[in-house]
Amino acid sequence: MIGSVPPDERPQDAPEPEPALRGDGLPAPDDRVESALLREEPAYAAAEVAETLGVPTAQVRRLWRALGLPDHGDARAFTDSDVAALGDLVGLVDGELVDLDLAVGTTRAVGQTMARLADWQVGTLVHRVEEIEARGTTAPATAADDAVRLVERLREPFEELLVYAWRRHLAAAVGRIEALGANEEDLHSTEVTVGFADIVSFTALSNQISREDVGDLIERFESRCADVVALQQGRVIKSIGDSVLFVNADPVRALETAEGIINKIGRDTRMPDVRVGLASGSVVLRLGDVFGPPVNLAARLTTVARRNRIIIDAATAEQLPHDQFETRRLPARPVRGFGILEPLAVWRH
Incomplete structure (x- = not known):
């Protein structure tokens, strides 16, 4: 009878059977x-x-x-x-x-x-x-x-959690349409403050530590950012490796989010330095993402921010209460896609 030989009946010098391979030559996974x-x-x-x-x-x-x-x-x-x-x-x-x-x-x-x-x-x-x-x-x-x-x-419990979380987030998303003050003629656009936080010199840092440590670092960074954003009633739009993009309808809360991220991450000696850019204006909401000049500008501002500092645009500065915050214009500089801009530093009285 043709068939495989049981292991205990195989000659001692017989080679072990070759593992099954996939079409790309890699071992076939256990199904x-x-x-x-x-x-x-x-x-x-x-x-x-x-x-x-x-x-x-x-x-x-x-x-x-x-x-x-x-x-x-x-x-x-x-x-x-x-x-x-x-x-x-x-x-x-x-x-x-x-x-x-x-x-x-x-x-x-x-x-x-x-x-x-x-x-x-x-x-x-x-x-x-x-x-x-x-x-x-x-x-x-x-x-x-x-x-x-x-x-x-x-x-089973994870499937139930998925459905529950989807319903809660669906209800929250519907509420945000009103809370963010969406234009009645265009429910896809709204006025918000966009925040972009990223890790300083992440490429160099990732080349100095192990892959496991890089993964743990990103997990802690994203987790802490998410906690701070949620505390200030904002929303994380997405995480992009060493960066987190968030929005908030209230510019003061957005600034407090930026301060919280720096305090929770940049001031922690076990974590790398961070920098945050904030820009305000109209954005388009699309499939859970946001698009528009404030998104791009917030990301660009981080490139001119110093370590553990917040840089904002003029539109955000105009909306901050003058009795609580003070701003200072920084030297004008070219910002890719926006020409020559004067970003602003901000601090509390």
Whole structure:
């Protein structure tokens, strides 16, 4: 009978079987974790999904790519849940609740958010598996075995947390439309103060410490910034490695956020120095991001700020109470994209 030889019957000098390889030549991953998460096996090709949903195959592929998931060509890579999820999106378009472009845009936003969350969670999961193996408190097992057990225990409560968090943030987002004073004729634009905080000389610093320490540093930086922003009723728009972009409807609170970031990070001898730029004006709200001159200007101002200092633009200075704050114009200098500007330093009386 043709088949593999059991390990205990293999000749002593026989080589160990070669590990399975993927198409790119890398070792094939253990699929038990994926199975534990999906709880179903792929059964449909893209063309079969399209036929089931009654839409062109190109539309299925477009929505799938919008989720940020790889295009598997003609392979049977779709599960029943994939078909159901794509069917829900198609139903929204067919019901004229949204058009296809909006469905793709929303799907892309969800996909990007979930991809980042998944990467963060997997990184945390890896550390947890390493801790379990280092303690040796469980029966001998592979890392995949430990990962499967963790996934099984975390899957349901984490799914519930995701839905709960989405509802809370949806309610907060609706409230912000009013709180930020959005233009009634254009609910996508509003007046805010934009803050941009970044770590000074991060590239040089990252070349001096280990990859693990870089990851821990960024985690602490983002976490502390997020805490300060939330305390001042602002919102973190995004983190970009060594930088954090935030907004606040109140320029005073935005300035207090900047002060808090410097106090929590720049004044901590265990953390690197930071600098913060603030700019005020009209921005466009789009898929969780913000766009407009204040966003770009806030980022540019950090390049002229000294270590652990705040630099603001004239529009922000005009909105600060003169009995609480004092500003001083700095020498005019070229700011990329804005020509010659006079940034301002600011401090409390």
